[in-house]
Amino acid sequence: MKARQNGRGSNDAPHVCEGEGLSGRFLAKLVLLNVRASETRYGMTVVAARSSEWMRPVTSQEPASAIIEIDRVSQVFQTSARKDHLALSDISLTIEEGAFVSILGPSGCGKSTLLYIVGGFVSPTSGMAKIKGHAITGPGPDRGPVFQEFALFPWKTVLGNVMYGPRQQGVRTAEAEAQSRALIEMVGLKGYENFYPKELSGGMKQRVALARTLAYHPEVLLMDEPFGALDAHTRTRLQNDLLTIWERDRKTVLFVTHSVDEAVFLSDKVVMMSKSPGRIRQVIDIDLPRPRRRNELLLDPRYQKYVVDIERMFDESDEAGPVS
Amino acid sequence: MMTPAALIKRAAPVLACIGLLAVWQVASVALKNDSFPTVIEAVRAIPDILGDKESLLNILASLRRMAIGFGVAVLVSIPLGLLMGRSRGVAAFFNPLLMVIYPVPKAALMPIIMLWLGVGDVTKTLVIFLGVSLPVIYHSFEGAKAVEEKMLWSGAAMGLSPAQRLVRIVLPAALPEILTGCRTGLVLALITMITSEMIARQSGAGNILFNALDMGQYDTVFAMIIIVGAMGIFLDALFERARARLVRWSEPQFDMPLSFS
Ligand SMILES: Nc1ncnc2c1ncn2[C@@H]1O[C@H](COP(=O)(O)OP(=O)(O)OP(=O)(O)O)[C@@H](O)[C@H]1O
């Protein structure tokens, strides 16, 4: 991947030029604040203003710090059919540390592409994404992707796949194996440790992919429809497991899904996207108590209202196309 | 106990061989031609060749050249093919070069190489090297090109450097394809080995064969053909066995091997 060299420069140089005497840590904070201020100006408030009823009530709580900042990102693809295809247009989004954020939108609206940009696998045509204030220039073990296509290593067994990350990170074999076996059990594949990917069903592969990424403890999970190929029962179970892990570790999660239910159930924030070009249509704060238990939540009128309202918006965006 | 079906499957290759030899035997008896000995005459000449120290040394010299030519070709071609498959720049540089060499029969280069390097081992080994290289490069290239991008991304996210990804992801992912190329290369090594000895006669299995032909010892000629053919079958079966072991993870459920193993 080529390093990007755009107007904003790398590592926030433009923001810090005046603070020569300050310590690095303080500088970084300053930079963060700076960027977040500008984020609000360009992105979030503008979007959120359209749906004031969803705005999170102002709390006295200290605001969590932003871990991922997506700043006016656009992505143009050169396709053979249509010459320039604008897959993402002017996306700005701030994700706070420890937040569970879902991206919801119709097929082809650029959800995966946005995830790849945060992962550092694709560099955006314009704009930039940052992690902890540093420009994202490539992939790294701080961001763990779970791909829609699984992308398991076919020459490794289930255990070998899950152990790959920890081994690469220098964890001793015995330890990596113990951790991996526990993870494999968690995703419900005990007994399949020595199976090769070709011997697994689609849903099983998806679970291996999830375990493989969880195994190396990334700070941010980038999940692209990780439960898309699962049956309803396994899906519910894994949603609960994911929530449990998340409530314990408070990893930041960026979660792409087609399912409104799933998005509301899991998330602090749902980002609704619209298609052609891919834009953020609305950001909805899900103000439901945690820890969330499925059986309680399904009866909760607030949960039901979120689902119904978002589904309606989804339908509208399908009919009306992008909000301009 | 083996079921009748399994027995037939087991015996099928042997039956095919016996059938082929039977056709030969009948044809040669029917034709009554001096230059077409019967199977029995040819087979009777085999112990004479294998018992003769000089012939044995010739065959061993052939095998040594073949092993060196094949080994070096594989060691050079796999990395080159993989790099070409993953890097546009490398591919753009080597593609025209290979496309020029590709259609040229490697044996046709022998006279020129002989002029430069003489008629010894170096020339013959070089020709074998050239013959093996192209299929191995081609298959490594195709294999590397087809590696799923998300697999490389997964590796990158785990912290693998580009070089590590090439060795630890592209190489194993492309291995089935690479080994297909190597198998073709192995047979080509045998073919170019004999051809090179036909052109630069001095030593080797090909030397025995063509000398016998010149002297009208047709039973020896056919015995040599059997020996060389058996060598090819044996090497190929051996290789196929190793290959199947290495890429067990990728074999489709319904597998029909094309080999003697
Ligand atoms: N490598 C590429 N080259 C050209 N166009 C691409 C490429 N990748 C994505 N696109 C286009 O960008 C748009 C967004 O694709 P993306 O895969 O991000 O959609 P998505 O929201 O993840 O869809 P889905 O929900 O079906 O997975 C699509 O219109 C697609 O055609």
Ligand SMILES: [Mg+2]
């Ligand atoms: Mg997608």
